[in-house]
Amino acid sequence: MSIRKRSTVAVLAVGVLALAGACAKGGGGGTPAAAGNPSSAASDRGPSADTAPKIAIGTADDSNGPAIAPEGVVKGGAINMIDRDDYAHLDPGRIYTNVESAFALMYARQLTGYKRIAKNDYKLVGDLATDTGQASDGGKTWTFTLKDGVKWQDGTPITSGDVKWTIERLFASYSTEGAPYVQQWLTQENYKKSYKGPYDGKHLDNIETPDDKTVVFKFKEPHADANFALAMTTYGIVPQAKDTKERYDKEPFSNGPYIIVNHVTDKSMDLERNPNWDPATDPIRGAYPDKWHMEFGYQNLQATDRFIADAGDDKKTFSFYRQVAPERLQQVLSDPAFKSRLMSQPSPYADYYYFNLDRVKDIKIRQAINYAWPAKQLQQIGGGPVSSVISTTILNPTLAGYQEYDLFNKKAKPEGDVEKAKELLAQSSNPHPTIVYAYNQTPVQERITVAIKAGLEKAGIKVVAKPLNPKTWYDSITKIDNGFDMYWGGWGADWPNAATVFPVIFGPIVEGGQNVSHFKDPEIQAEIKRIQGMSDADEANKAWGALDKTIMEKVTPLVPDVNSIANSLHGSLIGGAEIDPINWVVSPNTIFVKQQ
Amino acid sequence: MLRFLTRRGLSAAFILLIVSAVTFFLFFAVPGDPARLACGKVCPPETLVQARHNLGLDQPIFVQFVEWVSGIFVGREYEGLGHCPAPCLGYSFVNQEPVFGTIVDRLPVTLSLTVGAAVVFLLFGVGTGIIAALNQGKPLDKIASVSSLIGASVQIYFIGTLAMYFLVFQWQVIERPRYVPLTEDPIGWAYGLLLPWIVLAIIFTANYTRMTRSTMVEQLSEDYVRTARAKGMSARTVVLRFALRGTLTPIATIFGIDLASLIGGAIITETTFSLQGIGRLSIQSVNNDDLPMLMATVLLAAAAIVVFNVIVDALYAVIDPRVRLS
Numbered sequence: 001m002s003i004r005k006r007s008t009v010a011v012l013a014v015g016v017l018a019l020a021g022a023c024a025k026g027g028g029g030g031t032p033a034a035a036g037n038p039s040s041a042a043s044d045r046g047p048s049a050d051t052a053p054k055i056a057i058g059t060a061d062d063s064n065g066p067a068i069a070p071e072g073v074v075k076g077g078a079i080n081m082i083d084r085d086d087y088a089h090l091d092p093g094r095i096y097t098n099v100e101s102a103f104a105l106m107y108a109r110q111l112t113g114y115k116r117i118a119k120n121d122y123k124l125v126g127d128l129a130t131d132t133g134q135a136s137d138g139g140k141t142w143t144f145t146l147k148d149g150v151k152w153q154d155g156t157p158i159t160s161g162d163v164k165w166t167i168e169r170l171f172a173s174y175s176t177e178g179a180p181y182v183q184q185w186l187t188q189e190n191y192k193k194s195y196k197g198p199y200d201g202k203h204l205d206n207i208e209t210p211d212d213k214t215v216v217f218k219f220k221e222p223h224a225d226a227n228f229a230l231a232m233t234t235y236g237i238v239p240q241a242k243d244t245k246e247r248y249d250k251e252p253f254s255n256g257p258y259i260i261v262n263h264v265t266d267k268s269m270d271l272e273r274n275p276n277w278d279p280a281t282d283p284i285r286g287a288y289p290d291k292w293h294m295e296f297g298y299q300n301l302q303a304t305d306r307f308i309a310d311a312g313d314d315k316k317t318f319s320f321y322r323q324v325a326p327e328r329l330q331q332v333l334s335d336p337a338f339k340s341r342l343m344s345q346p347s348p349y350a351d352y353y354y355f356n357l358d359r360v361k362d363i364k365i366r367q368a369i370n371y372a373w374p375a376k377q378l379q380q381i382g383g384g385p386v387s388s389v390i391s392t393t394i395l396n397p398t399l400a401g402y403q404e405y406d407l408f409n410k411k412a413k414p415e416g417d418v419e420k421a422k423e424l425l426a427q428s429s430n431p432h433p434t435i436v437y438a439y440n441q442t443p444v445q446e447r448i449t450v451a452i453k454a455g456l457e458k459a460g461i462k463v464v465a466k467p468l469n470p471k472t473w474y475d476s477i478t479k480i481d482n483g484f485d486m487y488w489g490g491w492g493a494d495w496p497n498a499a500t501v502f503p504v505i506f507g508p509i510v511e512g513g514q515n516v517s518h519f520k521d522p523e524i525q526a527e528i529k530r531i532q533g534m535s536d537a538d539e540a541n542k543a544w545g546a547l548d549k550t551i552m553e554k555v556t557p558l559v560p561d562v563n564s565i566a567n568s569l570h571g572s573l574i575g576g577a578e579i580d581p582i583n584w585v586v587s588p589n590t591i592f593v594k595q596q
Numbered sequence: 597m598l599r600f601l602t603r604r605g606l607s608a609a610f611i612l613l614i615v616s617a618v619t620f621f622l623f624f625a626v627p628g629d630p631a632r633l634a635c636g637k638v639c640p641p642e643t644l645v646q647a648r649h650n651l652g653l654d655q656p657i658f659v660q661f662v663e664w665v666s667g668i669f670v671g672r673e674y675e676g677l678g679h680c681p682a683p684c685l686g687y688s689f690v691n692q693e694p695v696f697g698t699i700v701d702r703l704p705v706t707l708s709l710t711v712g713a714a715v716v717f718l719l720f721g722v723g724t725g726i727i728a729a730l731n732q733g734k735p736l737d738k739i740a741s742v743s744s745l746i747g748a749s750v751q752i753y754f755i756g757t758l759a760m761y762f763l764v765f766q767w768q769v770i771e772r773p774r775y776v777p778l779t780e781d782p783i784g785w786a787y788g789l790l791l792p793w794i795v796l797a798i799i800f801t802a803n804y805t806r807m808t809r810s811t812m813v814e815q816l817s818e819d820y821v822r823t824a825r826a827k828g829m830s831a832r833t834v835v836l837r838f839a840l841r842g843t844l845t846p847i848a849t850i851f852g853i854d855l856a857s858l859i860g861g862a863i864i865t866e867t868t869f870s871l872q873g874i875g876r877l878s879i880q881s882v883n884n885d886d887l888p889m890l891m892a893t894v895l896l897a898a899a900a901i902v903v904f905n906v907i908v909d910a911l912y913a914v915i916d917p918r919v920r921l922s
Contacts, residue, residue: 088690096636176635176647184640192642246677249692265691265698266880267872297872302760306772309765472628494638504638514638 053120053398053581055496057227057537058283062115063126063147066279067286070576070590077593079289079574080317082303086266086296091249092236093170094177099321101233102585105285106271106292107254108236111144111163111215112227113284114582116590122582124228125283128158128237128255132227139222139535144230146213151276152239153254160209165240167217168204172197174246178234179494185219185226199245224537228495257287269294288576288592300325307341307569308332316593318570318577320585326383332569333386343568343586345579346389348398349492350501351561353452354477354517359485360435364428365461366556367408369435369486372421374455376414379562381447388562390414395548396563398581400497401541405549410560421459434462438477438484441467445488478512488561489516496582497537498544502528506551517557524551601906608902613665615898616891620661623887629653630689630885651689664891685895686888690880695892698877703896705775706873709865710858712789713796718851720797721804725843726835728805729812740805747802756795756868763791773869792869796862800854804847811846815839844915852908853901860897 087100092108095101105113113127124132129144136143150158169175170183171191180191186206187194195204206218217226229235242253252260257279258271271292279287298306304325306314324332324342332338353373355366375390382388392406409417425431435456439449446467453463466484468476477487491514494500506519506528519525527547534540551557566584570577576590632639634647648654652663663672667684674680674687685695728740764772773791776784815821816839824834861875874893881889 173646174650176639176643176650178636180636180638180640180643190640190642192640192646246692264701265693266877267701297876298870299867301757302870305761305765309768311765311768474632475629500638512641512644 053122053496055114055122055124055400055582057132058115058123058125060126060131062123063129063131063283064280065282067115067283067589068117069286069288070592072575072594073286073288073592074575074595075288075592076290078291078293078316079591079593080313080571081292081294081320082298082306082317083294083296083319083321084298084300084303086269089177089249090252090260090263091175091238092178092233092252093166093175093238094249095233095236096178098583098585101583102320102580102588104233104236105256105588106258106287107252107256107260107274108233109150109255109282110231110233110235110237112231114231115283116587119578120581124231127231127282127284128163133230135224135226135535137218137222139224139226140219142217142219142223142226144215144217146215147281149278149281150255151278152242153259153274153276155276156239156241157212158237158239158255159212160215161212162237162239163215164203164207164209165198165243166235166238167207168195168198169238169243169245170197170234171195172199172245179229179232181229181232181494181500182217182226182235185221185223185229186217187220222533222535224535224540225495225497225499228497228499232494257282257285258292266296268296285589286576286592287589298322301327304328304332304569307571308338310341310572315571315573318574318586318591319568320588322568324567324569329383329386329567332567338569341569341572341574343566343570343577343579345566345581345584346397347564347566348396348496348581348584349490350391350394350396350563351488351490352394352558353486353561354489354558355556356482356485356487356516356518357520357555357557358480358518360433362429362433363556364424365430365433368421368424368428368459369456369461370408370556370559371417371424372456372459372461373408373410373559374416374451375410375562376416377451377455378448379414381444381451382562382564386565386567388564391560391563393548393560394551394558395498395501395545396493398496399493399501399544400537401543401545403545403549405552407549407552416455416458418458421461425460432460432462434464436464436466436483436485438466438468438482438487440470440473440488442470475512477516478514480509480511480518486559487516490561497541498548499532499540502544502547502551503532506557519555519557521551521555524555600910604906604909608899608906611902612895612898616665616895617661619891619894620664620887621657623890624657628885630887633885634689664888685892688881688889689886690884690889691886695888698889699874699892699896702872702874702877704777705871706859706862706866706875708775708778708785708789709792709796709862709871709873710855712786712793713800713858714851714855716793716797717800717804718847721801722808722843722847724801724805725808726812726840728809729816730835732813737809740809744802744805747798748806750799752795752799752864753868755798756792756865759791759795760868773871775871775873792865792871795868796858796865803850803854807846807850808843811843812839815842818842841915845912848908848911848915852904852911856897856900856904859900861893 087103089095089100092104095104109127111127111129112124112132115123115125117123126132128146128150130147134143146158146160152158167182170178183191186204208216237255238248239253244251254274257274257277259274260269261272262270273290300322303319303322308328332342360366379385379388379390390410392410393404395402437449437452439445449465453465456463476482477489491501491505504514506525507515509515509518509520531540531543534543566579568579568586573594573596575592575594578587578590580587631644631648631651631653634651635644652660664686667680667686669682671682671684672680677687680687680694683696687693688695688698691698724740728737731737763770770791774788776788778785821834821839824838861878862873863875863879866873866875874896877889878893881893
């Protein structure tokens with residue numbers, strides 16, 4: 001799952017690999033925050049990295065419905081949602097963005113999913129499956145059993161055949177947008193080469209369906225967190241009998257609480273209840289409103305002004321993703337009248353300034369830059385502490401196994417430790433290095449570049465800034481011989497541990513690939529492989545957390561960027577609204593319309 | 597007249613072909629790969645190749661262009677998506693829907709915005725210009741001149757945003773703009789678009805006031821107007837029947853261009869008021885690297901300019917009998 005396409009340009013600008021593609025899942029390691037009703041907890045939502053969610057593995061009992069209702073919940077009524085963009089895809093197999101994933105919760109169910117226990121307290125549970133799956137053969141084989149009473153919108157039962165079909169159709173030529181993990185684990189990395197999908201009658205042998213309720217995945221290697229992978233929207237189950245291939249993207253068949261009854265692309269969408277969805281089978285979705293009306297095409301400022309005015313039907317309105325416009329942020333944060341309608345949540349994604357290790361070869365220089373880095377100034381450019389927190393690690397605090405450390409004293413000296421940087425530079429191969437810094441030529445990045453230049457030059461580091469076209473940003477920095485020493489990039493985990501972080505950003509060095517720092521430390525890469533092969537998820541998470549610090553100590557391939565905080569408003573008659581800490585989008589699972 | 601229209605029609609078709617070709621080839625001249633957007637965050641090489649194939653981007657550019665043009669006349673077949681009947685402007689890379697349907701869906705919004713605003717700014721602009729011309733040098737003239745200067749100086753994104761903030765959100769004296777089809781609810785249609793019309797009219801009226809005033813002043817000093825007065829015609833007849841007619845020729849010219857520009861896409865207006873018309877569609881298609889949608893919006897804008905030029909040329913003969921079509 002990845003953060004939404006704010007605009008295609010923006011997506012490319014930040015790197016499709018990066019924030020655009022990011023999808024973090026919250027993870028253990030953080031302290032669970034105060035439990036309680038999302039609405040009443042609004043006042044407790046201080047923007048802090050400590051709001052990282054705890055995510056545990058649930059039991060079969062946890063996997064039973066109904067979902068835990070927020071305090072004061074009211075069932076019924078019609079809710080409105082406004083946003084800038086319509087959903088590019090409705091076929092779960094073609095969904096990888098966080099906003100689309102949040103929306104898909106209403107009509108698509110996976111084998112597993114995330115159940116909200118309390119604020120920032122989540123469990124991975126069985127969604128269509130009775131539990132989070134049984135691993136055997138050292139994590140190579142995973143067995144899931146479907147719950148009784150799970151049905152499609154026409155009342156027909158969901159079968160293991162549908163699950164098998166769902167995975168197989170992801171190999172078809174039209175399906176290119178979704179996550180690749182399970183397909184790769186079943187076949188090979190370049191999975192489209194090995195199988196062309198089920199439409200010509202050929203099937204995968206390593207997905208077995210011994211009966212209508214049981215599905216068995218037989219992977220080529222152990223995958224301790226396959227149950228997390230299968231919670232991704234890409235693996236939302238699609239019925240074989242109703243699969244219309246490309247057209248399914250426009251006409252998804254619901255197994256969730258709602259059915260899409262009207263959709264005018266880029267303009268509006270309406271959903272009504274699915275009579276064949278049984279809340280007793282669903283531990284995740286509260287599905288409190290009877291009807292949903294969604295409208296698209298609203299810019300941030302307009303949406304914010306509507307929420308501030310809170311007039312008429314806007315009282316029953318929220319936005320999945322529209323954050324408070326920067327022009328109104330101070331007004332909203334400083335006026336207590338908005339406190340009960342304000343939602344704040346730090347990002348589960350991570351942004352970095354990568355070094356090109358082929359060019360900046362001296363670790364002393366890389367560490368000196370980390371010390372001299374003007375993190376506080378960059379935070380101010382982004383709106384100050386209400387809009388972001390200074391990060392000191394590679395892993396986001398939301399990920400399981402996260403271990404806090406601050407190697408370069410960023411918390412104590414956020415404006416940069418120039419003396420320490422100079423000291424390290426004096427010991428380096430070049431006390432007065434020149435850094436070619438590539439940046440995205442946008443107004444904000446221009447300002448950031450000026451601050452970086454000023455900060456590093458205090459330590460005697462000359463910065464040559466190279467502006468790049470936002471549309472070709474990704475292509476430029478992912479070239480192996482890109483000619484730059486440093487550049488911005490980001491990443492988000494696809495489920496709440498580091499299994500989709502380190503193996504990707506420090507993976508193979510290929511043209512157009514994600515290892516943009518050209519990281520090639522054999523020992524650390526061997527450790528990554530070792531952890532990937534571990535069958536005990538808890539042990540693996542501990543190892544990932546430890547590896548984070550090791551990488552920064554031993555190689556220092558990047559400078560951690562600030563971690564953004566989302567601030568969103570909703571209408572006064574909306575209850576249960578909360579930004580899901582896992583995908584950073586307002587959750588449709590707890591939201592309801594209050595009685596007037 | 598038929599000969600004139602045939603000749604202009606042919607030249608219009610040629611212009612549209614040139615505009616389309618330039619847009620198409622420029623799209624590929626600009627760096628970027630639309631297929632990346634159709635490939636997930638973790639995008640294996642084979643999947644990227646498949647995404648390029650699915651979008652038809654693996655064919656030579658010239659072949660893609662020829663297929664696009666032929667689709668307009670004879671339709672096209674899309675693997676997995678079926679037949680796209682003529683006039684097929686392609687399938688959107690983003691929406692995976694026929695572009696033509698989206699254009700047809702959005703056009704009424706833009707037409708409603710354009711026509712309503714045009715009526716307002718034409719009536720107010722010409723009316724104010726006439727009043728200013730007839731009161732040359734007097735306070736009314738000065739008020740009209742200053743007002744038009746102010747109107748010409750502001751921009752939609754400024755005055756529109758202010759209007760939305762105060763009139764809609766703060767004082768709530770008018771509902772936020774929205775499009776309701778005219779056929780469904782004529783009053784709701786007019787009320788929903790009232791604010792954009794007024795804001796557009798403030799900007800555009802200025803041009804018409806200034807143009808009408810200056811031309812009318814000129815016309816009022818013409819010999820034929822003096823003759824009409826000398827023959828004892830009433831001031832009303834002299835102004836409306838003689839002087840105004842001479843004034844309308846340049847007005848028709850700028851009106852044609854303004855209408856065509858607005859139909860081609862009132863990007864800022866539609867964005868400011870969150871209206872889903874052609875303007876929003878065009879900017880979305882640029883942002884999304886959605887070539888088929890971009891081609892359609894550019895073609896529509898070019899067609900609007902060309903068609904309104906022909907209409908304006910024909911109107912000259914109606915407005916001023918001295919003009920003969922040649």
